[in-house]
Amino acid sequence: MRSKIVPVTNVSRLTEAANALLERAPGMPGMGLIHGETGYGKTTAVTWLITRVNGVYVRALATTTPSSLLAGIARELDLQPRPSNVQTVEAIVQKLAITGRPLFIDEADYLVENKRTVETLRDIHDLATVPVVLIGMAGIQRRIQSRQQLTGRIAQWVEFQPCSFEDVQALSRELAEVGIADDILKRVYELTRGSVRLIVVALNRIEGYARARGLSAIALKDWPANADFFLGNAPRATQPRAKPALAAV
Ligand SMILES: Nc1ncnc2c1ncn2[C@@H]1O[C@H](COP(=O)(O)OP(=O)(O)OP(=O)(O)O)[C@@H](O)[C@H]1O
Numbered sequence: 045m046r047s048k049i050v051p052v053t054n055v056s057r058l059t060e061a062a063n064a065l066l067e068r069a070p071g072m073p074g075m076g077l078i079h080g081e082t083g084y085g086k087t088t089a090v091t092w093l094i095t096r097v098n099g100v101y102v103r104a105l106a107t108t109t110p111s112s113l114l115a116g117i118a119r120e121l122d123l124q125p126r127p128s129n130v131q132t133v134e135a136i137v138q139k140l141a142i143t144g145r146p147l148f149i150d151e152a153d154y155l156v157e158n159k160r161t162v163e164t165l166r167d168i169h170d171l172a173t174v175p176v177v178l179i180g181m182a183g184i185q186r187r188i189q190s191r192q193q194l195t196g197r198i199a200q201w202v203e204f205q206p207c208s209f210e211d212v213q214a215l216s217r218e219l220a221e222v223g224i225a226d227d228i229l230k231r232v233y234e235l236t237r238g239s240v241r242l243i244v245v246a247l248n249r250i251e252g253y254a255r256a257r258g259l260s261a262i263a264l265k266d267w268p269a270n271a272d273f274f275l276g277n278a279p280r281a282t283q284p285r286a287k288p289a290l291a292a293v
């Protein structure tokens with residue numbers, strides 16, 4: 045398998061939203077929220093985007109506090125530690141305002157219950173006037189409804205969707221080093237319900253099977269009826285899908 049980030053539909057949608065935030069009119073709110081089921085490719089898409097927009101990436105943890113969040117952002121900005129949170133916020137705001145770099149906070153689910161952390165992010169957004177984008181699990185959009193100091197500033201909401209069949213074909217074309225026929229990709233698409241994490245696992249297994257047998261291309265007829273494409277179960281699709289025409293192998 046090749047190691048690269050494929051610009052699937054969700055990546056394009058995220059890029060559009062980021063461009064809208066970066067090009068917003070002066071004075072307009074510039075926060076964004078990216079949400080979606082686990083394994084739908086949020087972190088990967090953000091990683092891709094960050095290299096293009098020179099973004100600052102920080103990942104929250106279950107143990108994150110306002111101080112540790114500020115320390116993490118300061119580290120990413122190559123700022124020396126400051127004695128107080130107030131001074132750290134000032135230094136961060138100054139650096140972001142000068143550079144115009146957008147700030148991305150992954151696993152933001154850990155933060156939204158903490159009023160002071162939410163207020164700190166709001167302050168950074170308002171004072172530095174750079175985009176601040178939160179990335180969270182499906183359901184985070186409901187959990188922050190009560191935080192009006194955030195929701196009023198969120199100008200871009202991006203819900204990650206299951207991959208389309210064209211996305212599965214693109215992932216196969218770009219990542220797999222053997223040819224994988226559409227009939228087998230169709231089966232992968234149905235069984236994974238559009239989870240890019242599971243699609244990549246399945247492509248890896250199919251490629252491994254083909255290579256072990258010296259095949260440069262593989263179709264459904266070559267795949268053993270009793271073999272699984274991946275370990276674990278596909279996550280529930282966010283939108284109801286037609287029942288797969290083919291049973292799981
Ligand atoms: N655009 C892509 N191109 C290639 N591989 C991808 C892409 N998106 C996701 N993947 C693969 O799928 C895996 C899962 O994606 P990722 O970790 O980005 O999902 P996530 O939505 O952030 O999940 P979680 O909510 O659990 O954090 C990645 O480790 C990577 O292997």
Ligand SMILES: [Mg+2]
Nearest residue numbers: 086087088150
């Ligand atoms: Mg993630």
